[in-house]
Amino acid sequence: MSVSEIFSTDVSKIPLDEMDVSDPLLFQNDTIGEYFSRLRAEDPVHFTPKSRFGPYWSVTKFNDIVRVETDHKAFSSDAGIGGVAFGGIGVPTESSAMGGLEMFIAMDPPKHDIQRKVVSPIVAPSNLENLEPIIRERAAAILDSLPAGKVIDWVDLVSIELTTMTLATLFDFPWEERRKLTRWSDVVTASPGNGVDSWEQWQRELMECGMYFKELWNQRAGGEPRNDLISMLAGSPATANMPFPEFLGNIIQLIVGGNDTTRNSISGGVLALNENPAEYAKLMKDPGLIPNMVSEIIRWQTPINCMLRTAVQEADIGGKTIHKGDKVVMWYLSGNRDSEVIERADEFLIDRKNPRQHLSFGFGIHRCVGNRLAELQLRVIWEEIVKRFSKIEIVGKPVRTLHHIIHGFTRMPVVLHPR
Amino acid sequence: MPKVTYIEASGTEHVVSVANGTTCRDAAMDNDIPGIDGDCGGACACATCHVFVDPAWLDRVGRAVEGEMEANLLQFVPDLSENSRLACQIDITDALDGLVLRLPASQH
Numbered sequence: 001m002s003v004s005e006i007f008s009t010d011v012s013k014i015p016l017d018e019m020d021v022s023d024p025l026l027f028q029n030d031t032i033g034e035y036f037s038r039l040r041a042e043d044p045v046h047f048t049p050k051s052r053f054g055p056y057w058s059v060t061k062f063n064d065i066v067r068v069e070t071d072h073k074a075f076s077s078d079a080g081i082g083g084v085a086f087g088g089i090g091v092p093t094e095s096s097a098m099g100g101l102e103m104f105i106a107m108d109p110p111k112h113d114i115q116r117k118v119v120s121p122i123v124a125p126s127n128l129e130n131l132e133p134i135i136r137e138r139a140a141a142i143l144d145s146l147p148a149g150k151v152i153d154w155v156d157l158v159s160i161e162l163t164t165m166t167l168a169t170l171f172d173f174p175w176e177e178r179r180k181l182t183r184w185s186d187v188v189t190a191s192p193g194n195g196v197d198s199w200e201q202w203q204r205e206l207m208e209c210g211m212y213f214k215e216l217w218n219q220r221a222g223g224e225p226r227n228d229l230i231s232m233l234a235g236s237p238a239t240a241n242m243p244f245p246e247f248l249g250n251i252i253q254l255i256v257g258g259n260d261t262t263r264n265s266i267s268g269g270v271l272a273l274n275e276n277p278a279e280y281a282k283l284m285k286d287p288g289l290i291p292n293m294v295s296e297i298i299r300w301q302t303p304i305n306c307m308l309r310t311a312v313q314e315a316d317i318g319g320k321t322i323h324k325g326d327k328v329v330m331w332y333l334s335g336n337r338d339s340e341v342i343e344r345a346d347e348f349l350i351d352r353k354n355p356r357q358h359l360s361f362g363f364g365i366h367r368c369v370g371n372r373l374a375e376l377q378l379r380v381i382w383e384e385i386v387k388r389f390s391k392i393e394i395v396g397k398p399v400r401t402l403h404h405i406i407h408g409f410t411r412m413p414v415v416l417h418p419r
Numbered sequence: 420m421p422k423v424t425y426i427e428a429s430g431t432e433h434v435v436s437v438a439n440g441t442t443c444r445d446a447a448m449d450n451d452i453p454g455i456d457g458d459c460g461g462a463c464a465c466a467t468c469h470v471f472v473d474p475a476w477l478d479r480v481g482r483a484v485e486g487e488m489e490a491n492l493l494q495f496v497p498d499l500s501e502n503s504r505l506a507c508q509i510d511i512t513d514a515l516d517g518l519v520l521r522l523p524a525s526q527h
Contacts, residue, residue, distance in 0.1 A: 063462075066459065066460075070463065109491070113491075113494060116495065117494070121497070124497040356456055357459070358458075361465075363462070363464035363465055365495070367465055367466075371527075372527060
């Protein structure tokens with residue numbers, strides 16, 4: 001139990017300049033919403049002078065976030081000056097070069113554009129059509145293997161299992177070893193005491209990931225063109241000769257992007273429906289709402305809390321002057337609760353009008369490349385769930401991830417009630 | 420009011436009346452035209468209102484300008500064509516009365 005759970009904090013009394021929404025405990029104990037509500041109302045573009053990551057701006061309203069996202073000339077993603085992961089990945093530092101590894105999500109045009117186009121065909125509409133029956137077959141098999149009436153961990157047995165299988169297919173990764181992908185994905189965002197014991201372990205495991213992928217790369221480079229991410233990267237002149245840190249960075253980006261996110265939306269949907277029984281009833285009455293519900297789940301969960309930009313020129317956001325060099329954090333989780341843009345934003349409504357209007361995939365040139373695959377996996381798993389179960393009942397307190405970027409769950413005890 | 424014809428990838432046509440100054444994205448959303456998602460709300464921030472402008476209309480509508488946001492976003496759509504535009508960037512005027520827009524198989 002965290003300190004803020006024992007001594008419940010009155011968020012309205014915290015001095016504004018002490019409001020630091022990067023504290024991972026606020027996400028784990030799920031009190032972050034009160035902090036964001038206050039910032040949206042009182043100081044929507046908020047400067048925090050002191051944090052463990054140094055000074056930073058928080059952008060908390062929907063339209064201001066879109067404004068930052070779409071001005072990639074003023075707000076850089078470049079790993080060399082900060083990257084996109086607030087606080088960096090790996091050893092934390094207040095230095096400017098905390099973005100760490102190079103990957104195309106943490107590049108500006110033109111290099112970003114060129115590398116993104118190498119991998120984007122994997123999620124093109126035609127490929128998604130091919131993937132759907134495979135995902136459905138796996139979803140069905142996973143659900144059919146679960147014992148009814150017993151307490152099981154939904155995160156491990158369903159959310160992780162399905163998304164790891166999909167990721168293994170995208171990489172054409174050795175099937176029996178696919179849980180390595182899950183582990184590496186978790187390690188990327190881990191820190192000592194929270195997923196790894198030390199930074200040395202962190203580094204060792206990610207190096208192991210890099211060497212494993214390098215081996216797959218070497219087997220596939222120069223071979224016949226194949227439809228998996230490794231072959232696509234190895235076969236394109238734009239990415240064939242990446243230096244090792246850039247190679248590892250791009251692999252890590254694809255692992256995390258294709259794993260943590262949809263995993264946590266699958267779990268988050270179960271929680272949202274349990275907390276909103278009227279919505280669960282709507283779903284069971286009309287499974288045709290599933291595509292609509294999928295977007296609402298993705299908004300509600302917001303599996304990536306935030307992304308970082310670094311100002312490379314002076315800019316005005318919401319009446320505040322952002323200076324060159326300033327760190328700017330776009331809090332998607334907050335923007336997705338902005339009632340000025342989203343009607344009844346604090347309610348989970350599976351039949352919401354315009355459910356696609358949310359920030360969870362980001363906007364602008366860095367918008368999530370796998371967004372349609374995420375939606376596909378969520379749609380298929382829910383279509384298969386409602387065929388089999390009248391309810392997935394949460395029977396204990398879900399454990400939330402201790403992280404300021406990853407918004408998810410490490411455990412969710414449920415009991416399945418067959419139809 | 421000017422009329423705009425949206426043709427789905429399947430060939431289904433929808434003819435709608437659009438008030439001057441309205442974008443083709445908003446008109447599609449207001450009339451529930453399937454095949455236009457418009458996720459960002461019309462802010463030129465995604466690329467989910469991608470349309471193919473009928474070649475006969477392309478000169479009057481104009482092309483996306485290289486280096487500007489619309490072209491930056493369009494470069495990532497799976498079926499980019501030289502008559503690709505984002506519907507949120509096409510404002511209806513009397514000069515565009517009769518405009519024909521074709522929709523891709525899916526938005527991305």
